[in-house]
Amino acid sequence: MQPGNMLHTFAIYVDNKPGVLTRVASLFRRRAFNIESLTVGHTERPGVSRMTVVVDTDDYGARRLEANLYKLVPVQRVDDITQTPSIARDLALIKVAATGEARTHVMQLVDVYRARIVDVGPESLVIEATGPEAKIDSLLEVLRPFGVIEMARTGRVSMARGTTTARRFDPPRAPVEAAAIDLSNCSV
Amino acid sequence: MKLTGAQILWECLVREGVTDVFGYPGGAILPAYDALLEYPIRHVLVRHEQGATHMADGYARASGRVGVAIATSGPGATNMVTGIATAMMDSSPIVCVTGQVGSRLIGSDAFQEADITGITLPITKHNYLVTSAEDVAPAVREAFAVAAGGRPGPVLIDITKDAQQGSCAFDWNAAEPRLTEAYDDALPGDGPSCDAVALINAAERPLILAGHGVMLSGAEREILAFAERGQIPIAVTLLGIGGVPASHPLNLGMMGMHGEAWVNVAIQQADLLIALGMRFDDRVTGNLKTYAPTARKIHVDIDRAELNKNVRVDVAIASDLRAAIADWLPDVAPGDRAAWFAEIDALKGDSAVRDIQNLPDDGHLYAAHVINDLWRLTDGRALVVSDVGQHQMWEAQYYKHDAPRSLITSGGLGTMGFALPAAIGAKIARPDAEVWVVVGDGGFQMTMCELATIAQEKLDINVAIINNGYLGMVRQWQEFFYQRRYAATPITGPDFVKLADAFGLWGAAVHRRGEVEAAVLAARACPGGAIIDFRVEQEDTVYPMVPAGADLHRMIRRPSPIVETAAD
Numbered sequence: 001m002q003p004g005n006m007l008h009t010f011a012i013y014v015d016n017k018p019g020v021l022t023r024v025a026s027l028f029r030r031r032a033f034n035i036e037s038l039t040v041g042h043t044e045r046p047g048v049s050r051m052t053v054v055v056d057t058d059d060y061g062a063r064r065l066e067a068n069l070y071k072l073v074p075v076q077r078v079d080d081i082t083q084t085p086s087i088a089r090d091l092a093l094i095k096v097a098a099t100g101e102a103r104t105h106v107m108q109l110v111d112v113y114r115a116r117i118v119d120v121g122p123e124s125l126v127i128e129a130t131g132p133e134a135k136i137d138s139l140l141e142v143l144r145p146f147g148v149i150e151m152a153r154t155g156r157v158s159m160a161r162g163t164t165t166a167r168r169f170d171p172p173r174a175p176v177e178a179a180a181i182d183l184s185n186c187s188v
Numbered sequence: 189m190k191l192t193g194a195q196i197l198w199e200c201l202v203r204e205g206v207t208d209v210f211g212y213p214g215g216a217i218l219p220a221y222d223a224l225l226e227y228p229i230r231h232v233l234v235r236h237e238q239g240a241t242h243m244a245d246g247y248a249r250a251s252g253r254v255g256v257a258i259a260t261s262g263p264g265a266t267n268m269v270t271g272i273a274t275a276m277m278d279s280s281p282i283v284c285v286t287g288q289v290g291s292r293l294i295g296s297d298a299f300q301e302a303d304i305t306g307i308t309l310p311i312t313k314h315n316y317l318v319t320s321a322e323d324v325a326p327a328v329r330e331a332f333a334v335a336a337g338g339r340p341g342p343v344l345i346d347i348t349k350d351a352q353q354g355s356c357a358f359d360w361n362a363a364e365p366r367l368t369e370a371y372d373d374a375l376p377g378d379g380p381s382c383d384a385v386a387l388i389n390a391a392e393r394p395l396i397l398a399g400h401g402v403m404l405s406g407a408e409r410e411i412l413a414f415a416e417r418g419q420i421p422i423a424v425t426l427l428g429i430g431g432v433p434a435s436h437p438l439n440l441g442m443m444g445m446h447g448e449a450w451v452n453v454a455i456q457q458a459d460l461l462i463a464l465g466m467r468f469d470d471r472v473t474g475n476l477k478t479y480a481p482t483a484r485k486i487h488v489d490i491d492r493a494e495l496n497k498n499v500r501v502d503v504a505i506a507s508d509l510r511a512a513i514a515d516w517l518p519d520v521a522p523g524d525r526a527a528w529f530a531e532i533d534a535l536k537g538d539s540a541v542r543d544i545q546n547l548p549d550d551g552h553l554y555a556a557h558v559i560n561d562l563w564r565l566t567d568g569r570a571l572v573v574s575d576v577g578q579h580q581m582w583e584a585q586y587y588k589h590d591a592p593r594s595l596i597t598s599g600g601l602g603t604m605g606f607a608l609p610a611a612i613g614a615k616i617a618r619p620d621a622e623v624w625v626v627v628g629d630g631g632f633q634m635t636m637c638e639l640a641t642i643a644q645e646k647l648d649i650n651v652a653i654i655n656n657g658y659l660g661m662v663r664q665w666q667e668f669f670y671q672r673r674y675a676a677t678p679i680t681g682p683d684f685v686k687l688a689d690a691f692g693l694w695g696a697a698v699h700r701r702g703e704v705e706a707a708v709l710a711a712r713a714c715p716g717g718a719i720i721d722f723r724v725e726q727e728d729t730v731y732p733m734v735p736a737g738a739d740l741h742r743m744i745r746r747p748s749p750i751v752e753t754a755a756d
């Protein structure tokens with residue numbers, strides 16, 4: 001990570017139209033920002049999708065990214081929720097090799113992490129875990145010695161805490177009419 | 189009222205105020221072309237679709253109206269890419285309409301299928317793939333709003349053949365664009381404009397940096413009022429030329445890589461830079477680490493993504509420029525900055541002596557002389573469209589533009605081949621303007637097929653080819669930075685006078701300064717297209733020059749100026 005950089009989380013509300021994901025992803029690539037994770041899904045409003053994007057950048061980069069996102073026509077709203085008290089969740093499916101003795105150990109660990117076993121095979125278990133990324137990372141660490149065969153993670157989805165979602169929207173400055181500008185004291 | 193998608197396209201263009209389009213037909217756009225005959229729109233047949241986009245661009249820059257280019261699918265559409273990128277970099281509002289294969293064929297590698305919305309995604313403000321007649325009107329209306337709104341730029345509408353052929357009810361009002369123009373809270377460094385005015389009033393050595401935004405927002409009067417009241421000198425970017433009259437005493441001239449030496453030094457010594465509608469491009473800042481080290485900075489731009497991008501500023505204002513200046517005006521204190529002006533005058537030093545303009549006529553033909561004579565002979569009132577290279581910089585240095593939109597040139601992308609087609613667009617937008625193309629022998633040969641368009645459309649456009657037998661600007665870099673190893677820069681060309689003749693245009697060649705005037709006057713008098721082949725000094729160099737990435741004040745100056753002394 002570059003000095004001054006940190007992980008910024010953006011919630012991006014977009015029109016649910018074909019090609020929107022490409023437009024957003026292309027912007028990150030073109031402006032040379034690295035995406036740490038990206039999730040997309042429906043929202044409570046029909047026709048509106050929500051992306052949660054995590055990017056490694058500094059404060060200026062984050063603001064510039066936000067401004068650039070707003071230039072995309074299908075983007076309705078961008079929230080940088082990095083500093084907002086919020087809930088962040090990652091979902092992981094982890095297939096672990098577990099037979100005999102090991103099976104019991106794995107099941108105990110799953111309990112400790114409040115994860116669930118969702119599939120039991122003759123030589124493996126599939127674990128479903130949700131939580132902040134750090135929790136999933138840590139679960140993964142303790143499972144590794146047993147042999148992680150496969151893993152799929154969604155990446156972060158986030159939401160601000162509390163009831164407030166609405167934010168102030170400054171309308172853009174409209175051009176002013178010629179008559180509205182008083183040039184009477186000037187020589188032009 | 190039921191109309192076909194093709195009819196709806198033209199119906200919408202007419203209602204958007206479009207009177208001229210630039211295009212080239214082909215299979216996938218044929219339904220649109222067929223319908224065109226029923227509408228009061230002039231279609232200019234280009235010779236290459238790149239030309240169509242540059243014409244639309246030149247049209248937009250000359251008039252401020254949205255320019256329209258049209259092409260078929262596949263190769264027609266891909267030929268537009270350079271022109272679209274050019275318009276994007278220079279914030280020029282154009283709408284490009286392309287035909288696309290039938291919607292059921294999309295994705296099948298059908299004949300002349302190209303994913304043009306994918307290809308142009310990063311070089312358009314927005315683009316649309318329209319697959320049904322119902323979607324034509326909303327797409328066209330939104331495209332015009334997007335192209336012209338905020339910071340202008342290119343928009344592409346790709347319309348499948350079946351969408352052009354299908355019919356539906358046409359409802360103009362229902363197709364009104366509903367754009368969400370959401371803006372975030374203040375950016376870091378954003379401040380209310382009173383902060384800006386306080387900085388301005390307190391500054392002792394302020395300097396206004398005026399860019400293309402002055403013209404795009406129509407702030408020409410406001411910026412002068414502001415500069416005059418505060419007694420603040422102005423430096424302009426290449427695209428800012430014309431936004432402030434060159435003859436205005438507060439206008440110091442162009443900044444940047446080939447800007448005036450005193451302007452660049454003044455930037456380095458200023459205590460306040462007021463950047464208005466410019467974007468601190470690397471060609472104007474040089475090394476960012478040593479750029480304007482003693483200056484506080486105020487930046488106004490309508491595109492907030494430009495703020496704090498290249499240069500960190502003290503006050504960043506995302507606003508239409510005209511509105512922002514109007515906000516400041518009542519509070520700007522009448523300034524007395526005589527000391528600062530005296531300093532700037534001193535910075536001019538021996539610049540006049542170094543100026544090639546003031547060298548004695550030694551029988552050679554210098555491009556600077558040609559441009560200066562052209563300026564004089566056209567009363568400084570021509571609409572000049574310049575290409576990219578040395579001649580572009582000499583034009584900027586020696587043609588003194590007093591009027592807004594009187595210089596059109598490709599700045600951000602630096603697209604060779606831009607000038608000739610852009611001039612066609614400019615002439616059609618402003619038929620009464622005297623249009624001159626100033627172009628190198630290299631760039632001219634990139635798009636000279638459009639001479640046929642000039643002939644077919646009977647346009648009165650004058651072309652000054654600054655013919656130095658080299659890709660001169662690249663040769664200059666080789667001279668300075670590659671030990672004069674002239675790899676691939678010597679260039680030949682056809683006999684341009686015969687070429688003019690072949691296209692039915694007037695042509696003449698000029699070898700000596702004494703011949704310039706007669707040729708320019710003859711070209712002006714000639715009612716149709718005219719070409720003058722100026723055989724200029726081959727290894728001439730644009731001075732001063734800030735090498736790419738160097739400190740702005742470290743310029744390569746003209747070596748040991750030849751000064752006539754009493755002994756001569």
Ligand SMILES: Cc1ncc(C[n+]2csc(CCOP(=O)(O)OP(=O)(O)O)c2C)c(N)n1
Nearest residue numbers: 577578579602604628629630631659660661
């Ligand atoms: C399409 C394109 N290709 C290459 C370049 C790189 N380039 C910049 S200036 C230049 C030389 C231009 O030569 P010419 O048109 O003869 O003008 P001169 O510099 O000699 O006045 C070149 C090749 C460019 N700007 N655009």
Ligand SMILES: [Mg+2]
Nearest residue numbers: 628629658660
């Ligand atoms: Mg040349």
